[in-house]
Amino acid sequence: MIGEGLHSTNQRKHSYVHDHVEVGFFTDPSVCIGCKACEVACKEWNQVPDDGYTWSGNSYDNTGHLGASTWRHVMFLEQDRQKGNQIVGSHSLAGGDGEDPFRWVFLSDVCKHCEEAGCLEACPTGSIVRTEVGSVLVQNDVCNGCGYCVVSCPFGVIDRRPTPLPDAGGAFKCTFCYDRQKSGLVPACAKVCPTESIVFGRLDDLRARGAERVQQLQQSGYNDAQLYDPTETSVRGIHAFFLILGEPEAYGLPPKPQIPTIYLKSAWTSAFATAIASIIATLLAFAFFS
């Protein structure tokens, strides 16, 4: 699948916005080389400011997490597990120091563009909208910076930009390069990905590709390869889904992400019950003491 050049959906022009086609990102860490080109291309195209020169000491990850000024984030996981049938030094062979597995996994995280988006539902100003291609877009000129979206995202993606950065106060996240897509261009991160670890395209095609890739990997020794694409929970599926090696928790991905609004019914029910109970208690109090 790598190396289709100009024919790849990561390179060719498209009309998904015009045709109202649901699009997505499929991100595959088994071919990610951790180059961070996606992070840089994203910031360059979208004019996202740098957010500090802080060395983390956490492998090569000095980005930390997604946020108002980080819309792509490459994770660097050093784990005591084997990657497929990979041999890493004499340690992993009999005759060396015995079984001592190790692997380094890279995964480029991004806004999931949920089918049911917590941020969108929480936004009181109508700043957050759903686009023709199914992505979730923050309109920064409408955003009043209330921050309701920040606590409503089950993935911790969206955030308000702190001072003294430009446009401080407003909420920001990945736009799915909506501006590029409107012109038939591919999102910047997918465009520059040298190994097509990030693939952009029609969501249905990508889901098929993802399923095929998992099967392929499992057959070649990657027993823990699986798709992270929660469709059974209240987010009802995501537009940016991932292949992961191991469990979602290792990547900071909630195994069962929920949008806060599903708790509305139970929240209102308990509020109602509390209200009734206090009225009754009050009435009873009057009845006893009058």
Added chain:
Amino acid sequence: MAEAHPVGFRWVMKAKERGATIIHVDPRFSRTSALADIWVPIRAGGDIAFLGGLVRHIIENSLFFHDYVVHFTNASCILREDFRDTEEGATGFFSGWSGEQCGYDRKSWLYDGDHGLGFPERDLTLQHPRCIFQTLRRHFARYTPEMVEKICGISPALFHKVADALVAASGPDKSAAICYAVGWTQHSKGVQIIRTASILQLLLGNIGRPGGGILALRGHASIQGSTDIPTLYDVLPGYLPMPRGDGSEATLHDYLARHTKPTGLWHNFPSYFISLLKAYYGKNATAENDFGYNWVPKITGNHSFFEYLYDMLDGKMEGMFVMGQNPAVAAPNSRLQRKALAKLKWLVVREMVEIEAATFWRDSPEIERGELKTEEIETEVFLFPAGGHAEKEGAFTNTQRLLQWREKAVDPPGDARSEGWFMHQLALRLISKAKESNDPIDEPLRALDWWYPEDEHGDPKMEAVLAEINGWYTDSQPNADGIVFGVDRAGDPHHGPQIDGFQRLKTDGSTASGGWIYSGVLGPDKINKALSRKSKDYLGHGWGFAWPADRRIMYNRASASPTGQPWSEGKKLIWWDATQRKWTGSDVPDFPVEKAPEFRPIGNENGLDAIAGDAPFVLHEDGLGWVYVPSGLQDGPMPTHYEPLESPVHNALYSRDTNPAVHWFTRQGNRFAPPGDPRFPFVLTTYRLTEHHTAGGMSRYLPHLAELQPEMFAEISPELARELKIENGNYLCVVNLRGAIEARALVSRRMRPLHLNGQLVHQIALPFHFGTDGRVRGDAANDLLAISGEPNVTIMEAKAATCNIIPGRLPRGPAFEQWIKKYAPVDGPPNLHPEQPPAGAPCARAGGGHGLEGKIDSR
């Protein structure tokens, strides 16, 4: 490769997707290792032992590609009786060593008999005791898997995994490629490491065939281009040696006599060289004045970067131009480099940002420590703003020898200008000054044919330069077909039609070419092929232009059997068409196209006529692939394992520790620790991060790159961290006899301690991108590396040294001096290594040089 060449690594991932096994050999587990099938942690500097182990394994188990080795390589050639190998007494010396000369008399390394290198005596049964195959077998006999483990820390089990994978991927219907970068070249035996890989690939039949080869991944865009049309002191364009000034090449005749080979492609040397002189001097170059040979500067010794650095330190050099380089950060022993810069009278720095080479006089560790004082530095620094790569046009040449033209996207901002503009305008001014003078020393400038047309900004038209490199007929025929940029700056006819390949070049002055190997890139069809972007086949014909002659795979005659048939259907490339009686196939044949496979020379032919129909390596005088180098190398005809100049251990194979022919550049301030020095127990290696570019001029100053790797760090293993009581993120100091730097500890299992011969050895790895300027700052790893010179190409050993680690912060300012005295005292003579010559000894300075010994084909 994923780390430093992420875009090219796309194709490695593509190969992996198609079932290729990826093996990565590196002291540290890098981003490349993360994607490889097998990671082989190796002790830095053990490469020849490891590769030599593979050579031995393949020979001893008869796993080599028999027909390829017998017919296409020099394995069958017979050596002289007086040749002595390093193995005799395990001394580590070949025959011909002269301690006084610090070098070898290499006569005994030649083939037997008096035929020179052409028409050697051969034994195709490979049984003759003095044949190269048997010599090679004996030479590597002790490089057993157990020895590999002792030297490199690679277990026999892992060694066999690699050997099996490599052998399984080679043969008539398979091929394997080897990619390397400065992790191989920057050693005291760098050339011989690559030679070992060449032997391996020739034994496995992986040269000249699709999917095979040895690929030098270049450190920057067009580093290949900068050796083809070189910025090297000792090579002229097209790998023609710079004439010597020692009297031995006083005339054109002497020079050509030395470098023209009787047989093989280099027989045509005079036509390449004289055409170059015609490109330099135009009509001023005539047969009567030896085509201006006297105007060509002659080299009087080793004028490599390190030699003139020492000249700067000694006050012998007044000024310097720094372009596309940052010696204050990127060059070995950068402390010494910065001190040398401070001795100059003037310094021109052309850069996009104000790099450390331009600010050393006010903002360097030496200023902070009081070693240098701004008010005492006389250097006048001229900082010229330079255009970036999108702001100028020109060609890049990549590792595949592919020229790709780049158009200008935007004009450079403000006063920034391209290199082309700068050099062109400088040349115009110098020539005009020379024309005002009568001084004979200015004659070469007056003789130059500086004809280049300009655009509206005063930039020379770069396609005119490319046209000159391609070459043309010198006779100006204003109305002839195939003329490109045919008029000079005065508007007069300047030259005739373009030539369509280097075969057209002549010795009579009727042709000019600024770089014969590129000929054909802009021929009489007037098409700049470097700019073409329509790929027609899987080899990429139609996309760019691969020198020579748009040949995508060199020595591709080897893709067919001795009788001219493809070795297999899957790996066919070119083959002999018996009905049409010519070589044909999907690549441009790298062979005389009508020479039949069964052709055999009788022994009195010249040039390519002397090459047999089954001898693919046409650049060599015998047409054979060299598993043994009879001529051309300074430090031995076969690779031999020597320890790095600084090593925690002695050589397990020989009584000699280090490469005898190496240049130590002995000097106070450039000291080496002796083998096993307990003060410096750890192996140090340096590397690049994806996020930064070399000395950081193009990354540390850019916020979106700087934030990704914002601080200097040192990678150490959890075992070493425990031993030193260092926790992840702590500050530590790395110190050795050159200096000390501060870094944060990045503790990771990606670094592994190795067991060498019963001794536990820790390796630490440092990125080398940081300096005192830019948005993110840190100490320069190159402060710790020594200047040294590999015997053939004078490259330093940057990939293996020793050091100590002291937990905590490095004292800043004047306190540094006291601190470093404690951990790395510098009293006494500078030659602490028992094999190191004293300062001032003839052997302490470099000789050699790239092009001096006849081995001038492409590197």
